[in-house]
Amino acid sequence: MRLSTSWMYQQSLSTMLSQQSALSATQNQVDTGNRINVASDDPAGAGQVVSLNHVIAANTQYSSTIDTANTRLNTEASTLGSVNSVLDNARTLALQAVNGTLSASDRNSIASQLSQMRDQLLQLANTTDSNGNALFAGTSTTKTPFQMDANGVVSYGGNDEQQRSAVGAGLQVASSDPGSGLFMSIPMGNGTFEASAGSANTGTLVVGSNSVTDLNAWNSAASGSGGGYTITFGAGGSWSATDANGNAVLDSSGNPVTGTYTDGGSISFNGMTMAMSGTPAAGDTVSVTSGGQQDIFSTLTNMINALQSGSTTDTQLTNVMSRQIESIDQTQSAISSVQVSIGGRLDTLQQQQGAYQDLNVTYQTALSDVQGADAYTAISNLSLQQTALQASQQMFAQVKSMSLFNYLK
Structure with missing residues (x-):
């Protein structure tokens, strides 16, 4: 069989190019630590890598959503704790106000304190989260859901819906509570009926x-x-x-x-x-x-007006304060129910976050098993391939010098 010089050159070149390609792929494995860098490295394994990466990305997104919901709910819980403290103080002042020995000046002083507490409650009701969104506006985008007019009447500009956060496939957790149920639509009296003395x-x-x-x-x-x-x-x-x-x-x-x-x-x-x-x-x-229903701001306004009215008798003042204290109690009862609910939601988020942390470890391990390269094997292969390529290059140099013209010189 006759072997032409061009065929030998082409054969040597193809061998060296193939070895260079393998050497480059192995070098890439050593550099990245991955056995699969492109789909052609392992089509079946590449499919698994894509699937695992999608799952890990989804879990990462859910974890981020959980962090946001946690922050929002903790802010709400802290704010409601502050609201409760203000209402405790308002209740104490209402009890002090029915003391028959108080002068008109004393009552006006208590009214002034209650006015400041009403303003403080309004500020707390308009609290925003870390993104500047109102905590108690429901799903409304309004920045200031509670507005007070010159007469102390407060209106609510939010809605009655709860914001919900997707924290898993088919799992949503409420990350807010509407202010309508916490501050506005408060049952009067004992929650079932109100008994009040005639004016x-x-x-x-x-x-x-x-x-x-x-x-x-x-x-x-x-x-x-x-x-x-x-x-x-x-x-x-x-x-x-x-x-x-x-x-x-x-x-x-x-x-x-x-x-x-x-x-x-x-x-x-x-x-x-x-x-x-x-x-x-x-x-x-x-x-x-x-x-009947009454918002907590009207409750404080009624107390303020009764204290500032010079015509109110001790009996009338006591009856007014007794009804407003009932309203404060009903508001605190509504807040307490929401606080319990927030605690349950935070517990759910904590458990879900823990599950994602465990799953991420599992998925990352599986991804490493499929995609990762064995460092010792890769380095060993790289050394062998370098040696083989060098041998091919040296052999080609020798073959190239075996020409008839070299002998005719």
């Missing part, structure tokens, strides 16, 4: 704590009366009750509900009990209403 009363009757003692009886009676009653006092503490339509309230036997009240006693009918103190005058009334 035109002339006696010394003060309505104290009240509650539903028989829920079935209350629900049954309230459905027919609309939840509204008026208790009217006669001479000697006698009383009778009418419903919202002015009809006499009847007992289970069909007789009108009546009774006689004595100082420090209580009045009970239709599943509710109202504690009272003082002595009512004939014609004095107590109204019972259900379903």
Whole structure:
């Protein structure tokens, strides 16, 4: 068989190019630490690498979202703690205000303190997160959800929705709570009904704590009366009750509900009990209403107005303060429920974050197994390939010199 010089040259060149390509690939493995740098290195393995990288990227994104939600919820929890502190102080001042020995100047001083607390509550309600977004605006983009007018009336510009953060495939966690339920739509009275003394009363009757003692009886009676009653006092503490339509309230036997009240006693009918103190005058009334709501800012405004009104008697002031203290209690109850919920959500986020940290270790290990190069093997191969390439180059140099013309010289 005849071997031409050009064929030998081409064969040597192809061998050296192939060795250089292998040497370059091995050099790349040593430099990057990866066995698979392009899909052609291992098509099947490259597919696994892409899949694992997608999973790791998704987990990283979820972890970042969890960090953001954690920060937002912790800020909300801290803010609600501050709100509770302000309300505790306001409740203490309300109790101090009903002291009959206080002068008008003392009451005005308390009103001034309550005014500052109302402003502080407004500021806390407009707290923003680390990105400048309002904490208590729901999903609204408004920067200042609570606005106060010149009369101390506060309006809410947010909505009733909760912001939610995706922290896993099909898993979302609420990362905010709307201010409407925390500051605005607060049930009046004991949360079911409110009992309040008539503003035109002339006696010394003060309505104290009240509650539903028989829920079935209350629900049954309230459905027919609309939840509204008026208790009217006669001479000697006698009383009778009418419903919202002015009809006499009847007992289970069909007789009108009546009774006689004595100082420090209580009045009970239709599943509710109202504690009272003082002595009512004939014609004095107590109204019972259900379903009412009042925002916490109006609560403080009512307290301020009552303290600044020179015509308010001690009895009237005590009744006003008692109702506002009930409103403060209902607000703190709503805040407490949200705080418990926040704690549960933070626990969920912590568990989810821990799961992602564990999974990332697993996925990174799997990725290293598929994509990573064995350093010792790669360096050994690099040395062998360098030696082989050098041998090929030296052989080519020798073959190139084996020409007939060299012998004819």
